[in-house]
Amino acid sequence: MTAAELLRADLRFIADLIPDGSRVLDLGCGDGALLAHLRETRGCTVRGVDISTAGVTGCVTRGIPVIQADLDGGLRDLPDDSFDVIVLSQTLQEVHNVRHLIAEAARVAQRSIVSYPNFGYAPARLRLGLRGRMPVSESLPHQWYDTPNVHFTTIRDFRLLVAEAGLTLEREFAFRVSHEVVRQVRLAPNLRAELAVSVVSRSLDPRPPGSPRTT
Amino acid sequence: MSAATTSGPQALTLDGTVQLAGGGSLAGVEVAYETFGTLDAAAGNAVLVCHALSGDAHVASGPGPDGVERPGWWDGMVGPGCAIDTGRYFVICANVLGGCSGTTGPAALDPATGSPWGLRFPLVTVEDMVDVQARLLDALGVTRMLAVVGGSMGGMQALAWAARYPERTDAIIAAATTARLGAQAIAFNEVGRAAILADPAFEGGDYAADSQPADGLAIARMVGHITYLSQEGMREKFGRRLRHRDEHAFEFVTEFEVESYLAYQGRRFVERFDANTYLYMTKAMDYFDWQPPYDVRLPRCLVLSFTSDWLFTTHQAREIVRTLLERGADVSFAEIDSPYGHDAFLLETERQGALIGGFLDRAYAERAVCDTGGPR
Numbered sequence A: 001m002t003a004a005e006l007l008r009a010d011l012r013f014i015a016d017l018i019p020d021g022s023r024v025l026d027l028g029c030g031d032g033a034l035l036a037h038l039r040e041t042r043g044c045t046v047r048g049v050d051i052s053t054a055g056v057t058g059c060v061t062r063g064i065p066v067i068q069a070d071l072d073g074g075l076r077d078l079p080d081d082s083f084d085v086i087v088l089s090q091t092l093q094e095v096h097n098v099r100h101l102i103a104e105a106a107r108v109a110q111r112s113i114v115s116y117p118n119f120g121y122a123p124a125r126l127r128l129g130l131r132g133r134m135p136v137s138e139s140l141p142h143q144w145y146d147t148p149n150v151h152f153t154t155i156r157d158f159r160l161l162v163a164e165a166g167l168t169l170e171r172e173f174a175f176r177v178s179h180e181v182v183r184q185v186r187l188a189p190n191l192r193a194e195l196a197v198s199v200v201s202r203s204l205d206p207r208p209p210g211s212p213r214t215t
Numbered sequence B: 001m002s003a004a005t006t007s008g009p010q011a012l013t014l015d016g017t018v019q020l021a022g023g024g025s026l027a028g029v030e031v032a033y034e035t036f037g038t039l040d041a042a043a044g045n046a047v048l049v050c051h052a053l054s055g056d057a058h059v060a061s062g063p064g065p066d067g068v069e070r071p072g073w074w075d076g077m078v079g080p081g082c083a084i085d086t087g088r089y090f091v092i093c094a095n096v097l098g099g100c101s102g103t104t105g106p107a108a109l110d111p112a113t114g115s116p117w118g119l120r121f122p123l124v125t126v127e128d129m130v131d132v133q134a135r136l137l138d139a140l141g142v143t144r145m146l147a148v149v150g151g152s153m154g155g156m157q158a159l160a161w162a163a164r165y166p167e168r169t170d171a172i173i174a175a176a177t178t179a180r181l182g183a184q185a186i187a188f189n190e191v192g193r194a195a196i197l198a199d200p201a202f203e204g205g206d207y208a209a210d211s212q213p214a215d216g217l218a219i220a221r222m223v224g225h226i227t228y229l230s231q232e233g234m235r236e237k238f239g240r241r242l243r244h245r246d247e248h249a250f251e252f253v254t255e256f257e258v259e260s261y262l263a264y265q266g267r268r269f270v271e272r273f274d275a276n277t278y279l280y281m282t283k284a285m286d287y288f289d290w291q292p293p294y295d296v297r298l299p300r301c302l303v304l305s306f307t308s309d310w311l312f313t314t315h316q317a318r319e320i321v322r323t324l325l326e327r328g329a330d331v332s333f334a335e336i337d338s339p340y341g342h343d344a345f346l347l348e349t350e351r352q353g354a355l356i357g358g359f360l361d362r363a364y365a366e367r368a369v370c371d372t373g374g375p376r
Helices: A009-016 A033-042 A053-062 A098-108 A122-129 A155-164 B126-140 B153-164 B183-198 B200-205 B214-228 B231-237 B257-272 B275-287 B314-326 B341-347 B349-372
Strands: A023-027 A045-050 A066-068 A083-089 A109-117 A168-178 A181-185 A195-201 B010-013 B017-019 B025-027 B030-036 B046-050 B090-094 B145-151 B169-175 B300-306 B331-336
Touching: A009 A033, A009 A083, A009 A109, A009 A168, A009 A181, A009 A195, A023 A033, A023 A098, A033 A045, A033 A053, A045 A053, A053 A066, A053 B331, A053 B349, A083 A098, A098 A109, A098 A155, A098 A195, A155 A168, A155 A195, B017 B126, B030 B126, B046 B126, B046 B153, B090 B126, B126 B153, B126 B275, B145 B153, B145 B349, B153 B169, B153 B275, B169 B349, B183 B200, B183 B214, B183 B275, B200 B214, B200 B275, B214 B257, B214 B275, B214 B341, B231 B257, B300 B314, B300 B341, B300 B349, B314 B331, B331 B349, B341 B349
Parallel strands: A023 A045, A023 A083, A045 A066, A066 B331, A083 A109, B046 B090, B046 B145, B145 B169, B169 B300, B300 B331
Antiparallel strands: A109 A195, A168 A181, A168 A195, B010 B030, B017 B025, B030 B090
């Protein structure tokens, strides 16, 4: 299999949102699979940040430049606008200071692509509302006591955060995940989608052609 | 995997003189070095390993001066099948300028007087050490290396290589090191030096080879050893355990395990190290203040720190990373979880090995691609 085929489905979707040749910073990059794909197939200049030694070792072995760091420490070593795109793939829910990190990302890059599990997903609501149990699903696989997630959000709540941070939600996509097959959800995403991918930008940047505002 | 070819101890006398950063020059500098593995036809697999304060050229197992196999100071990291694979790379390690394991230092004879230099030996810097290594590589026909690797003072040399000869290496790996010592580290070095200088046997540095200031040097090593261990590591290794007794002696004798350990380390060190060299090495570290240029393409860098290293901390490693990022370098950084303090770079062969091995592997693969694609 090629690097592209091995790439996690949501990462493949994120990769397709990134223009060729972009300078990309992946925050919570794991072993650098997305960045390796972007560098090899899109000519992107890439850099990763991850908290785990295993992730960093994976990146180094792939030749992806990577910094081991806790994102709650912020991005203070990175100059303004030093990247075109920041990727936060299922990372934001694992940091303590979400609002600060979103603001820092907007300082360092014009655009951020954020993916996160949607807690508004109907089965999650049913499990909590009817059974009185914390939701566990394919995209939220952990028990409450061992989850790396420290914040839970819904698609609607995330939109509010973006607005409060003074940023623009350029595009928004929602997905259902079933047996590792990812299907896009267009109708009632906050109820029907497990996973969301949002493109957030720093105010009035002209949007790429053919990208409707989906808020 | 081919069997590693080890050179055994080698010596080379440099032509002409070596200019020193602190002014002055040295003529007829002799360099003690060893090589492991085979330089490939394109001379593209050379890896220079730089040793720390008390190290020498014997980085990996191989014959000693008597021809008998003896272990190296970085066995587990350097050798056939290791992260720095001598079956694949041509590894070079040389005793530093000012050292006491074969390379010209204060114990060498001053050609002007015919007696040992002692404190008349000029002060040397980390940059001077690197200049001498560069001259050695010239003589060995290695114009460009795959990587320069080192921990602690060896890491400083790797950093100095990046700043001074960025065109001569594809990559550097700097572990458990710093761009400059803080006041605390300088203070510990000064305690070591003060112990040596206060020893009556020091004789202004003009002691005979067989009667060096052993007490002062042993105390310096004991202080050094404390800074190489972590509080956690010391608690686990020694705690408050007594040695060979169950009760306190109420006498000034060696009774705690930790005392016995430090005394042993001090004694062992005196047998193999020179007090004057200790003064010169610690001073070279104190002077080190790394400011790489902005206007050159720096080699790819891997910076490593260890969680319990309080001598050269993760904070200081991040400072190196920040400096490299500001200069647009391709830099990676990892902090390895370890209880072994500063010594971790010598002991954590598994996780450190995975990072260094993976990094070198990639640098080597990319170099091979560049080579077949024509001139760089």
